[in-house]
Each structure stands twice: as structure tokens, then as C-alpha cells.
Amino acid sequence: MNNANNDRPGLLLVDDEDGFRTTIAKRLGKRGFAPIQASSGEECLDILGRKPVGVVVLDVKMPGISGIDTLKAIKQTYEKIQVILLTGNITVSDGIEGIKSGAFDYLTKPVELDHLVNKIKQAFEMIRLEEEQQKELEYRAKLEKKMIDTERLVSLGTMSTGIAHEINNPLAIINESAGFMKQVIIQPEMSRIPQKEALLLGIEKIEKSVKRARKITHQLLGHVKKQKSQISEVDLKALLGETLGLLEREVEEKNIQIKWKTDKKKKVLWSDPYQIRQILINLLSNAVHAVKNNGIITLSLLETDVDINLEIKDNGIGIPKKNLGKIFDPFFTTKPFDEGTGLGLFVVHKIISSLSGEVTVESTLGKGSSFMINLPKRLE
Ligand SMILES: Nc1ncnc2c1ncn2[C@@H]1O[C@H](COP(=O)(O)OP(=O)(O)OP(=O)(O)O)[C@@H](O)[C@H]1O
Ligand SMILES: [Mg+2]
Structure with a gap:
């Protein structure tokens, strides 16, 4: 200087x-x-x-x-x-x-020197004031954003149950009706109706959108289920295995190798099995999506007297640095419209916080990601 x-x-x-x-x-x-x-x-x-x-x-x-x-x-x-x-x-x-x-x-x-010195002092003072003002403005902008974020999350949480319930019924009706229309249109006597292909395409779009909307309501309903949470014994190893079973088709299609790093002992939590399962399915399905054919997903389980640490690590596409701060935000997704809702990690984060746990992530673009979860053995 x-x-x-x-x-x-x-x-x-x-x-x-x-x-x-x-x-x-x-x-x-x-x-x-x-x-x-x-x-x-x-x-x-x-x-x-x-x-x-x-x-x-x-x-x-x-x-x-x-x-x-x-x-x-x-x-x-x-x-x-x-x-x-x-x-x-x-x-x-x-x-x-x-x-x-x-x-x-x-x-x-x-x-006159005194005059000049005074002016210089005033000018420096002006800079200081402007900097303070700038800081104040930045602080306020940050605070405002935080408040908006919190408000958004809170209202999302409270609205989600009601809306998800209300939307599930009409969704079922839309889906059924679309299916019925498709059945009618593909009948042989309908082979000559004008714009048949366009109609079928339209129906497919309806079905795809219903599927996405359903995914959203399921995530949200799952997330709020905690109000009726049942605390019981959760065998984490068994639950991991069971959850992997749900993803079996994709795991086989991509020939993904699952590696376990844990000792022979059971890893038991006293927590809400329903919610833990939702965490696992969201994280495992992300890992399965992230890896290429022949990818590897490593599951590590470690316990101490008071808590259990689970790491779900994949050698997939990884997360760009600029996205790391956003992946837990609701509706943040890099996946195509009919594949991702962007609610998976948001729900994971919410559930883990509500179970007094912690989730952290490390990722290198092109090399893979690792999601680490810490959960207390006993929910107070
Ligand atoms: N294991 C991972 N590897 C690489 N990117 C990931 C991984 N997990 C999450 N991401 C990134 O974080 C984003 C948000 O994940 P999140 O699970 O919340 O939503 P999603 O997977 O896009 O949608 P959905 O969970 O509804 O299928 C993903 O779109 C992806 O960009
Ligand atoms: Mg996901």
C-alpha cells in the first residue's frame, strides 16, 4: 500500500x-x-x-x-x-x-493550506460516509432477500399440505380422462379422424404434466407428514437396502455398482422411519441420476455413542460450484421438466433439520458428489 x-x-x-x-x-x-x-x-x-x-x-x-x-x-x-x-x-x-x-x-x-487540509478531510469523510451507506444498503438488501426466502419457505410449508391434497384429486381425474381419451382415439374406427397424431401428442403432454404435478404433491405431502410422525426403531442398513430395491430397475439398467462401507453391526436409530425413507430415496435417486453407466455409489455408515453418520457418495457428473448454494432451494433443478421437480433436496434438508440432524455436501464437477448426513440416535 x-x-x-x-x-x-x-x-x-x-x-x-x-x-x-x-x-x-x-x-x-x-x-x-x-x-x-x-x-x-x-x-x-x-x-x-x-x-x-x-x-x-x-x-x-x-x-x-x-x-x-x-x-x-x-x-x-x-x-x-x-x-x-x-x-x-x-x-x-x-x-x-x-x-x-x-x-x-x-x-x-x-x-491556503488550512483550507486545503479541511477540504481533504471532508472528502475522506465523504468517502467513509458513502461506504457506510453502501454497506447499509447491501445489508438491507441481504436482509430483505432472507426475509423473502424465509417467508416463501414458511408459506410453502403451510400451504403445501392443503394444496397438495386438493390437487391430488383433480390430478387423478385429469389422468383418468386423458387415459380414457387415448383409449377411444386408438380404436380402429377412429383411424381416420383428422389430426389424430396431434391429439395423441396432446394427450401425452397432459399425462407427462400430470406425472410431474404428482411428483410435486407427493414430495410435499411426504414432507409435511411429519406432523403425524411416528417415532420408532429404524434399522438404517435395512432401510437403505429396501430403498435401493425401489430403484432396482434404474440401478440395473445403468449397471451401477453399490459399495457398502460399514461393519457387521446393525445401525439403529430411534426416529421417524417414514421420513428417513424419504431422505434416502431422494438422495439415492439423485445419485443414480448423476452416475453414468457402470457408475459407483458408495454407502458408508459410521456410528458413535450418540449419532450415526451416513455418506452417500457417487462418481457421477458432480455439481458446479455456482450451484452448490442453490441445490437445497425449493424448485431448483437442472433436470428436464418431466424429470425433476427440484424438491428432492429441499425436502431432505427440511426433514433432516426437523430430526435434529445435519446434511452437508461436497462435490467436484466431473468427479462426483458426496452427501453426508448426521442423525442423532435418539430424537429428543
Ligand atoms: N448426486 C448429485 N450429483 C449431481 N448433481 C446433483 C446431485 N444431487 C443433486 N444434484 C443437483 O441438485 C439439483 C436439485 O436436486 P433435487 O433432488 O432437489 O431436485 P431434482 O433431482 O432436480 O428433482 P427431483 O428430486 O424432483 O427428481 C439437481 O437438479 C442436480 O442439479
Ligand atoms: Mg432429486
Whole structure:
């Protein structure tokens, strides 16, 4: 860093008259400032590109780029820098133009040192205030976003039961009716109806959308079931095996290898089996989706006196860094419309928190992901 104030942005004094500049610099030095010096607009802009500067004291009348043009260039690139102009007696109009172009203030030469020192102090103070304001604004924006997020999650939670129930019935009716229409259309006597293919395509779209909507309601209903949760003994190893059974078809199709890393002992939790199963199915199905043919999914189970750690690790596509903060958000998905709802991990996170556990993730793009779950053996 460039000046006596350690890493605080410094002061830059720009004047083409060497004698005047060095004298002022020396006197400012005695008043606690250690200005960097430049003898032209060009040099000034060059220094600003290399060093942190907060305040520029800038002579208006200089050969080469004029002070005003230098000021404009500074303001264009370094919005936060405050510029104090030094104008000749006869060129007050320059000062006014300078203010219009964003100068903090202007002083006429010959300058009185106290006056200049005060202005410099005010300019630094202005920077500090603006920074504070900026921080305050950023803080507020963050807070607002957090509140919106929380509100969204809370309302999603409370609304989900009602809506999911209400939607399940009409969904069943839509699905049945679509199926019925399909049956009718494929009858031989219907072979000549106009636009038959388009009609069938339309019905397929209805069926696909119903499937997606169903997936959403199932996730949400599963997630809220906790209100009626039943705490009982959960044999985690057995439950993992059972859940894998549900994914058997995909595991076989992709020839996925499942590796177990655990000892012979049962891994028993006293928790809500229904919800634990939902966690497992969501995580395992993600892993199955993520791996290519012949992929490997490793399941590790470790226990201590008080908790159980489960790691579900895959050697699949991995998660880009920029997505890592979003994967637990509701409806965040990178999968096609008819494949993913983006609710899987959201529900996993909610359930695990409600069971006083923790879930963390590590992932490397192209190498694979690992979801680690910690659950207490006994839910208090
Ligand atoms: N094991 C994994 N490997 C790579 N990416 C993953 C893995 N698990 C989750 N993801 C990423 O996180 C996103 C969100 O996952 P989540 O389970 O919430 O929804 P989804 O799988 O897209 O949809 P759904 O669970 O409804 O099928 C996925 O779309 C994917 O991009
Ligand atoms: Mg999923």
C-alpha cells in the first residue's frame, strides 16, 4: 500500500508546477498526509490504475490532458474517488464546470493550506460516509432477500399440505380422462379422424404434466407428514437396502455398482422411519441420476455413542460450484421438466433439520458428489 495510513486509500496530488507541488506535498506531509505526486493528468490516471487512492487534489490548468478532462476520466472509471480541483483565480468558471462534472469541491490558487487540509478531510469523510451507506444498503438488501426466502419457505410449508391434497384429486381425474381419451382415439374406427397424431401428442403432454404435478404433491405431502410422525426403531442398513430395491430397475439398467462401507453391526436409530425413507430415496435417486453407466455409489455408515453418520457418495457428473448454494432451494433443478421437480433436496434438508440432524455436501464437477448426513440416535 502506498501511504502512511496503511491500507486506507491515499491522497494524490496532481500539479504540473514542480515547485508548487513539492512544497504543498511537504506541508501536507507535516499535517499527517503523505500524498503521492503526479505532474500531469496522464500520470495521475496511470497511478490510479495501480494504487488505491481515495482523494485527488487536481490542478485544472495543465498541459496535456486538462484537469477537467482528467476529472471526467477519473469519475468515469473510479466513481468513489473524490476530486478537489485547484483553479487559477481567473478561471473560477472551470471550478463550476468541475462541480458539474462530479468534483467534490474547488479551491482557487493560491491555496491556503488550512483550507486545503479541511477540504481533504471532508472528502475522506465523504468517502467513509458513502461506504457506510453502501454497506447499509447491501445489508438491507441481504436482509430483505432472507426475509423473502424465509417467508416463501414458511408459506410453502403451510400451504403445501392443503394444496397438495386438493390437487391430488383433480390430478387423478385429469389422468383418468386423458387415459380414457387415448383409449377411444386408438380404436380402429377412429383411424381416420383428422389430426389424430396431434391429439395423441396432446394427450401425452397432459399425462407427462400430470406425472410431474404428482411428483410435486407427493414430495410435499411426504414432507409435511411429519406432523403425524411416528417415532420408532429404524434399522438404517435395512432401510437403505429396501430403498435401493425401489430403484432396482434404474440401478440395473445403468449397471451401477453399490459399495457398502460399514461393519457387521446393525445401525439403529430411534426416529421417524417414514421420513428417513424419504431422505434416502431422494438422495439415492439423485445419485443414480448423476452416475453414468457402470457408475459407483458408495454407502458408508459410521456410528458413535450418540449419532450415526451416513455418506452417500457417487462418481457421477458432480455439481458446479455456482450451484452448490442453490441445490437445497425449493424448485431448483437442472433436470428436464418431466424429470425433476427440484424438491428432492429441499425436502431432505427440511426433514433432516426437523430430526435434529445435519446434511452437508461436497462435490467436484466431473468427479462426483458426496452427501453426508448426521442423525442423532435418539430424537429428543
Ligand atoms: N448426486 C448429485 N450429483 C449431481 N448433481 C446433483 C446431485 N444431487 C443433486 N444434484 C443437483 O441438485 C439439483 C436439485 O436436486 P433435487 O433432488 O432437489 O431436485 P431434482 O433431482 O432436480 O428433482 P427431483 O428430486 O424432483 O427428481 C439437481 O437438479 C442436480 O442439479
Ligand atoms: Mg432429486
